[in-house]
Amino acid sequence: MSGLIVYGTEGSPFVRKALVTLAEKGLSWELVEVNVFDPPDWFRPLSPAKRIPVLRDTAIAGEGVAGTIADTSAICGYLERKYPEPALYPADPFDCGRALWFEEYADTLVAARIGFGLLRTLMAAPAMGQPADMERARKTYHEDLPPLFDYLEGEIDQREYLVGDRFSIADIALTAQLAGMWVTRVPIDESRWPGLAGYAARHLARPSFAERLQVLEPMRPAEEFVP
Ligand SMILES: N[C@@H](CCC(=O)N[C@@H](CS)C(=O)NCC(=O)O)C(=O)O
Known part of the structure; x- marks a missing residue:
């Protein structure tokens, strides 16, 4: 242990x-x-x-x-x-700085928008017996998240990882927040953000994430989100 x-x-x-x-x-x-x-x-x-x-x-x-x-x-x-191995922070100083930046971006802006706009409104509220706030969720989907996704799409493009050629803390932080979309059954529009949608699907399929999602399956809303 x-x-x-x-x-x-x-x-x-x-x-x-x-x-x-x-x-x-x-x-x-x-x-x-x-x-x-x-x-x-x-x-x-x-x-x-x-x-x-x-x-x-x-x-x-x-x-x-x-x-x-x-x-x-x-x-x-x-x-x-x-526990330095496997390393989750890039060894190159500049790459490490970039990874820390993406961690910060995910932990603040992405977390606030998915957390308050989707998780609280579509999952936490119904779990406490309150109706899902669809208006708030739709505003998040149509107005609040797109500028963030545009930025991330530009950074990810067709790349496997956010920084360099290895999985890092940047990917952990961002995917941990994007998982909130899977949990609430809110899609990432593949036609608008193909790089980001593919990135999220690939990383959520990693065993480390897939095991966490399995635990959350019973908490998901019964229906897909209708934008
Ligand atoms: N910067 C903190 C953020 C942690 C955080 O916001 N956790 C949420 C749960 S996902 C929380 O405790 N929220 C309680 C609240 O907002 O009162 C971290 O990286 O650990």
Whole structure:
């Protein structure tokens, strides 16, 4: 056992980012379920920003704040230093800078638009007994996401990976967020963004992502999203 614990829940794109990083490094983990919107008292000091996931390395400490790291960028950076193989950050300094940029872009802009515009409206709201906000979802689909997808299409084009010729933290961060479209059954329009649509399908089929999606299958809406 690796002695690594992740606090969070599978439905979270950021938990997905951390779990895929662990899987790509061949590490095992224990997922301890935490509902970030109603967290237990013991969790609050572990996450000063009130977010999931938080990682615990029990080799450092098995309880309390000691041994924990909040925020996926910190978590993934820690895992890379502690378990360098296979490398998930490019060795070339400029490529590494680019990968960090795409990680940031995915974690902020892409996450906010897919998270608030699709996941909360089409999945989380119905799970809490509220109707899906189709108007908000359609605005996200028609207005908010296209400028981001135009940018990403230009960067990806026909390439296999966002940076260089290897799978990296950039691909993990972006695919972790794009998975939210699969979860909510919202398509990426292949005729408009063929590179991005193909990229998402290929990376979501990687075992590290496919295993996470399998867990989420029961949470998906029954119907395809109608734009
Ligand atoms: N920058 C953080 C973002 C984490 C994040 O926003 N997680 C969401 C769940 S996907 C969360 O905890 N949301 C709680 C809230 O918005 O109150 C990271 O990379 O870990």
